[in-house]
Structure formats: C-alpha cells, structure tokens
Amino acid sequence: xxxxxxxxxxxxMIEARALGFTRRDEDVFGPLDFAxxxxxxxxxxxxxxxxxxxLLRVLAGLLRPGTGTVQVxxxxxxxxxxxxxxxxxxxxxxxxADLSALENLRIGMGLYGxxxxxxPDAILARVGLxxxxxxxxxxxxxxxxKRVALARLALLPARLxxxxxxxxxxxxxxIALVNDLLAQxxxxxxxxxxxxxxxxNFHQGVTCTVRLAA
Amino acid sequence: xxxxxxxxxxxxxxxxFYVFAGYIQPWLWTIAIVLALLGLYGGLxxxxxxxxxxxxxxxxxxxxxxxxMSLFVYGVMAxxxxxxxxxxxxxxxxxxxxxxxxxxxxxxxxxxxxxxxxKPMWGTYWTWDARLTSELVLFFIYLGIIGLYHAFxxxxxxxxxxxxxxxIGAVNLPxxxxxxxxxxTLHQGTTVRYxxxxxxxxxxxxxxxxxxxxxxxxYGASLMGRSRVALLDRERxxxxxxxxxxxxDVHG
Amino acid sequence: xxxxxxxxxxxxxxxxxxxxFFVILAGDVLATVLRRRRVLRELRGRLARQGPRxxxxxxx
Amino acid sequence: MxxxxxxxxxxxxxxxxxxxxxxxxxxxxxxxxxxxVLLAMLLALDNVFRGDLDxxxxxxxLLSPQxxxxxxxxxxxxxxxxxxxxxxxxAPILAYMLGLQPAxxxxxxxxxxxxxxxxxxxxxxxxxxxAGTRRSGMLLSLMLLPLAVPIVIFAAGAVGAxxxxxxxxxxxxxxxxALALALVLAPLACATALRIALDx
Numbered sequence: 043x044x045x046x047x048x049x050x051x052x053x054x055m056i057e058a059r060a061l062g063f064t065r066r067d068e069d070v071f072g073p074l075d076f077a078x079x080x081x082x083x084x085x086x087x088x089x090x091x092x093x094x095x096x097l098l099r100v101l102a103g104l105l106r107p108g109t110g111t112v113q114v115x116x117x118x119x120x121x122x123x124x125x126x127x128x129x130x131x132x133x134x135x136x137x138x139a140d141l142s143a144l145e146n147l148r149i150g151m152g153l154y155g156x157x158x159x160x161x162p163d164a165i166l167a168r169v170g171l172x173x174x175x176x177x178x179x180x181x182x183x184x185x186x187x188k189r190v191a192l193a194r195l196a197l198l199p200a201r202l203x204x205x206x207x208x209x210x211x212x213x214x215x216x217i218a219l220v221n222d223l224l225a226q227x228x229x230x231x232x233x234x235x236x237x238x239x240x241x242x243n244f245h246q247g248v249t250c251t252v253r254l255a256a
Numbered sequence: 257x258x259x260x261x262x263x264x265x266x267x268x269x270x271x272x273f274y275v276f277a278g279y280i281q282p283w284l285w286t287i288a289i290v291l292a293l294l295g296l297y298g299g300l301x302x303x304x305x306x307x308x309x310x311x312x313x314x315x316x317x318x319x320x321x322x323x324x325m326s327l328f329v330y331g332v333m334a335x336x337x338x339x340x341x342x343x344x345x346x347x348x349x350x351x352x353x354x355x356x357x358x359x360x361x362x363x364x365x366x367x368x369x370x371x372x373x374x375k376p377m378w379g380t381y382w383t384w385d386a387r388l389t390s391e392l393v394l395f396f397i398y399l400g401i402i403g404l405y406h407a408f409x410x411x412x413x414x415x416x417x418x419x420x421x422x423x424i425g426a427v428n429l430p431x432x433x434x435x436x437x438x439x440x441t442l443h444q445g446t447t448v449r450y451x452x453x454x455x456x457x458x459x460x461x462x463x464x465x466x467x468x469x470x471x472x473x474x475y476g477a478s479l480m481g482r483s484r485v486a487l488l489d490r491e492r493x494x495x496x497x498x499x500x501x502x503x504x505d506v507h508g
Numbered sequence: 509x510x511x512x513x514x515x516x517x518x519x520x521x522x523x524x525x526x527x528x529f530f531v532i533l534a535g536d537v538l539a540t541v542l543r544r545r546r547v548l549r550e551l552r553g554r555l556a557r558q559g560p561r562x563x564x565x566x567x568x
Numbered sequence: 569m570x571x572x573x574x575x576x577x578x579x580x581x582x583x584x585x586x587x588x589x590x591x592x593x594x595x596x597x598x599x600x601x602x603x604x605v606l607l608a609m610l611l612a613l614d615n616v617f618r619g620d621l622d623x624x625x626x627x628x629x630l631l632s633p634q635x636x637x638x639x640x641x642x643x644x645x646x647x648x649x650x651x652x653x654x655x656x657x658x659a660p661i662l663a664y665m666l667g668l669q670p671a672x673x674x675x676x677x678x679x680x681x682x683x684x685x686x687x688x689x690x691x692x693x694x695x696x697x698x699a700g701t702r703r704s705g706m707l708l709s710l711m712l713l714p715l716a717v718p719i720v721i722f723a724a725g726a727v728g729a730x731x732x733x734x735x736x737x738x739x740x741x742x743x744x745x746a747l748a749l750a751l752v753l754a755p756l757a758c759a760t761a762l763r764i765a766l767d768x
Binding site (some may be wrong): 305364481484489491502 | 512515516517518521522524525526528529531532535536537539540541543544547548550551552554555
C-alpha cells in the first residue's frame, strides 16, 4: 500500500455503513455508521451487554457482520490485508502463562512482524516491566500481564488497534501509560478504537464516539 | 432454467419453505402409507416362503429398505451439508441437520432387523460381517454429527460444524466399507450372502420396491415436519413466526 | 390366520423386525410432534410477554 | 507424559484380564498395543486447542497475517512430537512384555510410525470442529471412531500378516498413501474447521 499524498486527508482505517449484528435472530447492536481515519482515536461507549466486544470482534474479522458493510483499510475484515495491519487486545490477552514476558513478545513478532525501530527490551522498560523480561507470565500480577500485552501492541507494526477495556486492571500510572501509547500511535498515523463502560480518565484526543444502546 | 433458479431461491427463504413444506407434507404421508400398506400385503401375504430361508426372508421387506435409506439419507444430508458449508444458506443447514436423526433411525432399524435376520440364518445375532460392521460405523457417524450439532449453543454454528463433519464422513464412509471388506477376507470370517442378485423372484421384488419407495416418501414427510419445527425454533425473532403462532395453524 | 402369525416358525424373528421398523419410525414422528408442541408453547409464551407491542424490526 | 503412563496402565491390565498364557498374549499383542496407543493419543487430543482458546492465543493466531493452515500444521507436528513420539518409544517395550515375536517388532513400529501421524492429523481436524463447544472428550471419541477404523484395520492387518509370516507391505503402503494425502489436506481442512467452529 503506497502512502497517500501529504495534502489529502489521512487514509480511512475503518468505514462502517449500517453495520449490525444479530445472534440467534436477535439484534446485538443496531445499524451503526462511523468512520475512523489514521491519526484518530475512537471510543465505543455502552453498558454491559450492549455489544462492545462483539463490535470489536466483527471489526477484527472474528465474527461476520450480520447486516450492512464494513471495511478495514479498504478490505474485508479478516482478509489477509486487514489482518496484516489490525491487532485486537481483548479480555483474554493471548499470553502464554508458561513463557516469559520476552518470549511472549517474540511470539507476537513471529506472527505479526515488528514495527520499525521497535526493540522488545526498550518497550518492556517503557511499560514499566524493566527487569521482568525473563519472568514467566504466570508469576506476574494482572496489571503486569496487561502491561506485557500493551508492550506487544507497541512492538507490532499494526496500524489499527482494537482495544477492549484497555484500562481494566490498571492503576493510575497504567492508565497514563495507555493514554501515552495511544497518543504516540495516533501521532504516527495509526488509529485505535477503544471500548469503555463509563470512560474514566480517558485520553484527550478522542475524535469520534460510537454509542451502543443496551 | 430461470424458472428453476427462481423456485430454488424462493424455497431457500424460510417462510416460503415453511408454507411449501406444510402443503406437501400430507401428500407425502398419504403416498408413503398407501405404498407401505401395498408393500406389506405383497411381502407378508402374497409372496411365497423362500425355498431356503422359509418365512424368515420376509425380514428383507423392512431390512433392505432401511439399509438403503441409511445411505440415501446420508447422501441427501451430505449434499445439503456441502451447500451449507460453502454458501451458508439457512435452509441447507436445516435440511442437513434434520436429516441426520432420520438417517440414524433408519440405520438403527437396519442394524436391529439385520441381527434379527442373522439369528435364524447364521445362528447368531451378531457377526462381524462387512455389511453389518459398516452399518454400525455409519450409525456412529450419524451419532457424531447429531452430537456435534447439539454441542454448540448457537444452532447455526453447530449446523455448520456438523455439516463439515458430515462431509468428512462422506469421504470416510467408502474407505471404511472397503477396509472392512478387506479385513473380513483377511480373517476369513463368515461370508454370508443375503441373496444372489439373480435369485430375486418378481413376487419378492415388487413388494421390496414398494417398501423402498414408501420409505423414501416417509423420509420426505418426516423431513418436512422436522424442518418446519426447526424453522419456527430458529426464526423465533421474525415476524412470520409470530404471525404463524398467532394464526390458526398450530397443530400439524 | 394362526399360520400367518406363526411365520413358518420364524415368528420370533420376523415380527420383532417389523415391530422395530415401525416403532422406531413412530418414535421419529413422535419426537417431531412433541418438539413442535414445545416450540409453539415457548413461542406463545414469548409473544404473550411482549404483548401487543410489535418489534420494530422487519423480517428478512 | 500422561499418555505414556496411560498406555502402560492399559497394556498392563490385559494379562490380568486374559490370563498370562503366552500364546494368547503373543497373538493379540500387536492389536493391543495399537489400540492402546490410539486411546492414549485420544486422551491428549481434547487439550490441543483448549489452552490457546482459554488464554486468547488462538485468536491471535487466527488474526495474524500468517496463513492459518501453516500455523496449524506446526500445531499438528508439535502434538505428534509431544504425544505420539513418547508412545512410539514405549510401544516396543509393551509389545515385548506381551510376548510379540521379535521379528514382528519392526513391522509394528513401522505401522505405528505411519498410523500415529495419520491419527494426529485427522484427530486435530475433529478437535478443531469441537473448539467452540463446552468440554467434549466423549463426543470427540465418537467422532474419531469412524476415522480410526480403517487406520486400525490396516495397521493391525500388517502386524497380523507379519505374525503369520505373510507379506505385510501392502496395508502399510495404503497407510503411507493416506498419510501423504492427509499431510497436504488436513492442515487446510483444520483451518476451515477452526473458522467454522469459532465463527458465529
């Protein structure tokens, strides 16, 4: 994919038109229209059970949209192009408990590649896990596990982040860290879609909000 | 061709199929029952006792149709399953999944009647003969498909997974059959022939054919009934189901 | 009639075979009928709960 | 190592059930070892995707830009190395304890060498199909049985033929052909199965 000319607006990362999802013939979330461009951060708001996680899974290509259309970087979610530049961080972090923090990052790099000039050790230090590189993930606290997952996020080249409740389990510093990473990601031209029930301490740069009714 | 395509797409829509199935179901039932009565009369009363097997041969009028149907239903199910996995239409999923219990029922009948026939013929209810063994494996395949379908919370997901299993089974079934035949010759087990292809007297043949066709119509009737219920269950959020439940047609 | 029922001495094999055929198929039909009743009862319950309010969604 | 322990336990029970008569045990040794290995592999099959499913790693695999079938082929290889290879090491010992003639040992080993990867490949395709369900060990056995029947027949057929001094190469050639086919098709089928089982 060639970089767009500097004069035009940043590229469309997500474009959803009348996107809906039904499970067992019951609507999970209604028709949604929204778009997200590079450099933007979107917030998905909604109560428990309003379909936030489902929406992220549809955008990641784990579930098929029920109605409407959605494009991720101009391709079908879950297609090879879309997968190459999307990463999802869900409630399940996808870390292997028996492996060390560093080994988990290496798995991520093996699957997704590595962002230019990203260095696993430096990133672990940045998320506050200096000295934990060789600790088994099993022995880390819930917050520290989340930090490993955040380190993986920053390490990989994905341009679109889909974050499901990234603030859960994190202390004040952790929340600041998430906001920091998001700001850096947006400044570099990436986009992120973040779910939150009742956005606490949310990042300043939110440019669009998708509200899901329960 | 175009008219056929239109008809195909119409049948693919659940409310249309529901009405269509409700319309043809009584006809299928009538034909199945009439043919079965004629076949039973021909088989139990008119056909003379077999020279070798005496009256025990009369079991073929239920055994052979059931054994044939166990494969025929599998064939229909496998085709529906293939369509369900590739193009994902809802109707193909329903037809494949509602065929499985009927096929399992016919397989069970073939097993029971086969062993009831085996006792007077071979002196034992069960022998590891190639046909009975293949039929037993087929029964397990059906059970696996039904079990997988019900293991999922979401019926559509379950139907697709079980359909994929049905496709694997369709490839596997001939392999099982030929390996069992080979295994049987290897161990020189009982080589019993039910009847030579030339030895069927016409007085035996026509009741057999009638029973077989009756079984096919029964399958059609049962499949229509099952699919109608499955559609009501699966489409519960839809308006046409609400209309159907409010309206008169609640028995049937 | 007795001779017919005796099946040339094979009655204890022939009649159970026919019984198996019809009982199992009847079971198949019965299962469908019972399931239909249950589903309809469930659906009526749902409709009653929702009352006259129709869902805004249209069917496909 | 649990499957190995399981295989040893099952194989040990046979002489107690059938009596220590040497001729009888020697005759059934090949079949007993084959079935024991199959059951032991089945024991580990249910867990192939369970861990990755529970911690979300399977999602990361599904969403990575790598072709899923290649990742799954690696998964199958790992399963075979961890589960089947140790079983292959104890199988000759178990067969010897049951009194299999030493001359037949190589045939048994060759049969296992072909049958275990085939079972692993097919078994993992079926496990992928059950990935979206609740715990399903029994269901998996039911689903695997029809696929295992031909494998057991051919593997045991070769061992039986060797025991009688007959040519045993043909059934093994069939197994090898099936294995070659499965090596190509099973990862693709497994990727399809996994997507079906995890997609709504």
